[in-house]
Amino acid sequence: MTDSLDRPFAPAEIESACYQLWEDQRVFHPQGGNSTYCIMLPPPNVTGTLHMGHAFQDTLMDILTRRARMQGKQTLWQPGTDHAGIATQMLVERRLEAQGEKRHQLGRSAFLEKVWQWKEESGGHISRQMRRLGASCDWSRERFTLDEGLSHAVTEVFVRLHEEGLIYRGKRLVNWDPVLQTAVSDLEVVSSEEGGKLWHIRYTLTDGSGSLVVATTRPETLLGDVAVAVHPEDERYQALIGKTLRLPITGREIPIIADDYVEVEFGSGCVKITPAHDFNDYQVGQRHHLPLLNIFTSDARIRDEIEVVSGSIGDTQIPEELRGLDRYASRKRLLALLEVEGSLVQTDEHRLMIPRGDRSQAVIEPYLTDQWYVRVGPLAEAATEVVRAGKIRFVPENWTRTYYDWMERIEDWCISRQLWWGHQIPAWYGPDGNIFVTRTEEEAQHAAAAHYGMPVVLERDADVLDTWFSSALWPFTTLGWPEQTPDLREFYPTSVLVTGFDIIFFWVARMIMMGQHFTGQVPFREVYVHGLILDGEGQKMSKSKGNVLDPIDLIDGIDGEALVAKRTQGLMQPQMAEKITKATRKDFPNGIPAFGTDALRFSFASIATQGRDLRFDLKRVEGNRNFCNKIWNAARFALMQIPEDADLHGARELLPPERWIIGRLQEAEASVNDAIEQYRFADAAHALYQFFWNDYCDWYIELSKTVLRPESSFSAAEIRGSRYTLLAVLEAALRLAHPFMPFLTETLWQRVAERLGKEGKTIALTAYPVADLQRVDQEADADLAWLMAFVGALRSVRGEMDIAPSRELPVLLQGGKDSDRERLERLSVWLRSLARMGEVEWLAAKAEGPPAALQLLGELRILVPLAGLIDVDAEYQRLSKEEARLQGEQDKVQKRLAQPSFRERAPAEVVAKEEARVQELTNALQELAEQRRRLDALR
Template sequence: MSEEFKMAKVYEPKDVEGKWYSFWEKNGFFHADVDESQQAFSIVMPPPNVTGALHLGHAIDATIQDILTRYKRMQGFNTLWIPGTDHAGIATQAKVEEQLAKEGMNKHELGREKFLERVWDWKEQYGGRITQQLRRLGASCDWSRERFTMDEGCSKAVREVFVDLYNKGLIYRGNYIVNWCPHCHTTISDIEVEHNDREGHLWHIKYPIKDSDEFLVVATTRPETMLGDTGVAVHPEDKRYTHLIGRTVVLPIVNREIPIFADDYVDREFGTGAVKITPSHDPNDFEMGLRHHLEQICVMDKEAQMNENAGKYQGMDRDEARKAIVKELDGLGVLVKVETLQHAVGECYRCSTVIEPMVSQQWFVKMEPLAKPAMEVVRDGRLEFVPERFSKIYLGWLENIRDWCISRQLWWGHRIPVWYCEDCGAEICVKEDPAACPKCGSVHLHQDPDVLDTWFSSGLWPFSTMGWPEQTPELKQFYPTSVLVTGRDIIFFWVARMIFTAMEFRKEVPFHKVMIHGLVLDAQGRKMSKSLGNGVDPIEVIEQYGADTLRFMLITGNTPGNDLRFHPERLEATRNFANKIWNASRFVMLNLEDYQEGLRGELELADRWILSRYEDTVASVTEALDRFDLGDAGRLLYEFIWSEFCDWYIELAKARLYDKENPAARKTVQSILLEVLEGTMRLLHPFMPFLTEEIWSNLPVKGESIMIQSWPKARGYRQEAVENQMNLIMDVIKAIRNIRAEMNVQPGKKAEILLVASEVVNREILEVGRLNIQHLAGGSSVDIAADADAKPAQAASAVVGGVEVYLPLRGLLDLDKEIARVEKEIAQAKQEQARFEGKLSNPGFLAKAPEQVVAKEREKLEAINTRISTLKVRLQELNEA
């Protein structure tokens, strides 16, 4: 072994990952300058929350982006991957408020300006954690271009967009139903409400019909909101109630008269088919209220406590009030019945508090005119979803979109750029902070206290990160971006908003393709959450297994767009793959001590075969990456490396590699091993960057780093005839190995091998592979015959590809012992057979067991029957030997 050989016997990721990442970053390999002579490839990273820590969702998202970026960089593209973080209004403010609470303070005591100083301090101290963790994963972003949704450039873009939309009449302020979080004290958008099934009740309440002895029974899951009822709706075709349309009922407890009206929205099958309408506390009721000109009565405050409109219930929280109101209804004799039901309850995505729909004065974006061009670009193919099925989900949401509430009752965020004149009442929306009222000249101005929804700024991300509204060189070369990679759960949160803002302000798509990946679930198919305790920390995985193992595991064994179940045992399997690559690479390099470049003699069949298989792998992996099927690309690499290169070619090459009497053959094998290993490491580099860099750096090749080497190209070397010939030889070897395993032949025991092939072409192929067969199948000799006359009388046999394979048994094993062993196996198998047959003939079992359990037992019986048949054939062969 050469003194310069430095590869450790065992691959230890922690010994190489930090070293290589620092090397890449220090040498500027991630950086992209504007260079119009090169074709561009660009990605913007979905900005993780500045409060966040890396989770598996981030890990799969960043891994996919890094694979694509490294692949395109190696293909020679001018590759830009822009990283950044989101200011995460609700989450970040909550973190700082928690700190203040520990100090015995709150934000109001500190004041807005001082509070924001504390938030910026927090951001500077803790906000870089997730970007450091992304480095641990191997993300090859251009960190010199890192952005933050509240940095100066992004803030300028936000102001530009808001003022422009305001001036076009697309941003307005009005009273509208919003999702209010009583805990976070802010509105949240419809798509930030998580609907989770909870056990609840359906209360049936009699509403007396005015001037009548009749009652109209309504069913509700929220009796506490009845204090704000301003109508009762029925379906216009519901014959039970058509005679009541236009009448009024007297609202119990409150004794307010409210109308009965018809509306197609009412579900006749739910409850009683008569629905109480509370426009101020239900989004559907709000829309119905607008259609029928109903009064809006809010009965709760922003703490979800009953307000002055709740009368004697004022001051109670909504849960207390519910109990008290139900009790009073029961006392009045109008509570008909209570049903238990499972129903979806809206919760805040941040704190899991039950959302309170509430009419409030907020800022909104008119969505209909913005949604139309955003739908058109998908329909006409200017922007494609991968997989395509997600385009239907995207279009369905935009077709039914409501105006977007963009104001949040927070202090941390982009403050709404609207000022109010305290003297003339003017509303001022301008790009620069005004010094005086443009209408009356007054200097008594105050700014709107609310901030913008976080998604407003991240919706501008593809172009704000490149310097817009300035017309920068980066925008000219790298915009539109090439592809957006994101999870299926934020198509509405983020993807749609980037598309409609880009179409409005850039008049072109923000990216050409949207690659959607699924969620990472636990082994049982559940979402990972703190409450379930089933989360997995990617950094802990990296510490134990290495970043490459985590990366490769996350993108293999799955199809595009589908959720991935996290099975810990898959990490073990992937680590074994990494170790296999390491050990094979060490073997190659240990045998390159006397390697001389350019010395390659005549190629044997095995050499031509591995070069052909490598050529096919290059083409197949490239094609899979181009269609964004990273899982398939990973699978192809795994199969080529593990099976064809390691298990076959290296083993086939050893005899010539160790043949001291034939140095020319050794030189040829060295050349092939190095060529295929080096090229395969380049193919694998985007997937496993640290491992491949460490191996490549030890190879006798030139270059600073594998990551800036060229992507392998198919050279037209594929030879299917060669592959077919080699496949026959490999099939024969596998058949012999199977016979030896089935017959329990000791590994060191050499066997006489007879191969019978009637076709001349097969005999010629076998002759070429004779030594390989003898070496890899444990043969003492290999005879090749044209007909079965040479068949030994007592032999185990198999047939593969028109070739009969025979292994004489006499002398190969102790027949008496083997017969006894097989007879014992048959007896044990028959016991199992009887047990399964007994269970499946038991009427009680068949009646009570689930269908899938019965099916499983039938599968087991079928398997044991096949096993018994195989053993009997083997026993017959042994008895004839």
């Protein structure tokens, strides 16, 4: 599969070939194993593209999946996409409008044909991008929430819940998007602080004894007012509770009520209550049995006449000059009428949270409509109990409390949407409005004929189900439910759900409710809740901020102008586009280099702590690209050390470095496995990094060179042991890293395994390493710790005194133990090689040696005579120059800190950073002074 490793590491040259190998070998298909492991891919929107959140989450799932597969488990990562009702319908509608067509002109059937056509042509984009990321899903099982099997299951669930009395139809307040003309879920509503006004309006008492001033941010809803509320303990108004007020403009009489919902400090402490147009007011209205009055049409215009949903009010007329106006035009007109009437007291500037639909950007309107609901109380109770019983574990554990809190406050779930794209509700209406909920239209006709005593014309409910309804069934319906399929028996309950904390309620809780209710089992045994990806500054990534990164751009690279064009595409505001363009050109003047998939994946793993917010920095990806390159070069070196005719399987003798690196490998294997088991991906990545970079590359490869150089005096068995260990440890480490960096490790493993004579067509189906801590050699560990400390001491002297790396260092030793003398004798060959140690002389315990640099290794004094090694005058000049530079920088920072204005205005973290810099410079100056003292001894 692989080409020669002679060339430098080039991710683009290896990635497609590796993925093709895995697909050709059916690696991702479940196979073998006495135990099973199953993960469900949270289905991304069919309209979507791979964003950073997807790439991060998919990487973590792939790490778990690849490891389980290598552990010999029968492993399934079930992929699929969500039909994304609102997003898909909007996308296709816009395409049609660009061609001069409208949805309603086409009709439902023709429009849906257009959507299916789009889905077939463009709906697989995100699946193709996931392949680029290395996702090892079983693509042969890919599902779609509107495919035939899942649609059948959705209908079955709806009908059963209705038969059990857990689905009903009712008129309640919902989030309404007046542009899309549909109810939307809380997750599809984004609230942000915006500038507005607070209007103070006078309501007069009907007995003529005075008036109250009510503060409101939505004066246009005044026509639907049914009461004014005050706090029951507000002494200003206690005497007025129970009296009535005359509603401005209309003159309708409404009561003054007491409710502790009112905030005494807000405005005047009097709140107008409009139950049909505010969620909090709705609750107040229910407590006080107030009428429900709807003043808006579905497109947020003033009705010709008030719709009395419940209760009675007498006159339902709306002033003629307000009829048909949209909500904001009616606001302007109504305020003018109030001003003429003398009821508008004052207007204040006010900041408030405005809810907008995440798709249409329209301001969401609380709106009373007939919708279908799931009565979730009984389902939530059972779903809470399985978590309390330990059948489902949340990681981190603190999310369990969040889950309980949500479940205890859960309300009935609105599951209908006024769209065409989606699962059409299986309900038919008779001529008198009687509802027949059945699995098919034929069944509905039979039921209606029996009810009416004759055949009648039925009309199907035009609404579709909330996308989250079908998603709630994902874990068991993708495996074949309602049929008891072999896959359902084999893989359900699934092993773990990997998800962000923002959809615990919207998706996780509902999957638990539905799974437990329809299968009698939990849908998954563990829920790993990860944080959300932020940019390097800790800001949420958004198009408006211009800080969005495309994972594919990080893999393939993108030039600066293309990146600017991508970030500003579709922005309607020229000022925003100009701002984003300027920032992008500043931060990425040359664009983003190609980092490759493995570097990106390893970067995701390395930030996957169990915190809520995860910062993503391109510097980290750059560093991990270097890490991949280091592994590549290490493998190239290891393979070059083994002649083609070398016998690796004869008698081998392991020297201390070999015994040490084998032990370090066992400890790395233990750390990585333990971290993955606990979903501590960052810890696993850190353990891999430390082993590869420090233990294997920086130390063991260098140690092995001493043995493997042609002129070495080691025995054939020792050389064979070093050669074999160099490759065998690398091969195991590649397997250990494979779930994190699949492409790099596959490519290298092919060559290393071939040289070792190992069988297997792909690393993806080899055994995942399991630590044998009995192989940790304590004596070798102690030897290498001593050796590294000795080498470090000599390197410190060389660095501090600016001695050329090529010059041998004579060494004087004093004190120490017998073990130090023994180790020096046994390990000196590596000391001479790694530290360029020259002649060694032991001094008597109290003997005075020549002027020298001193390092301590326990009780052992390591002295390096400096005479002849350095040019004292040149070194004085170098030290003086560096001392002046550091002193100048320290004076500048101290001067800045001494300014009161700086400490008052600068953020605390900036001040702390400057103070830390002063300490760093002080330490550096002290080190230079110590070096100067050493030079003085040579004069």
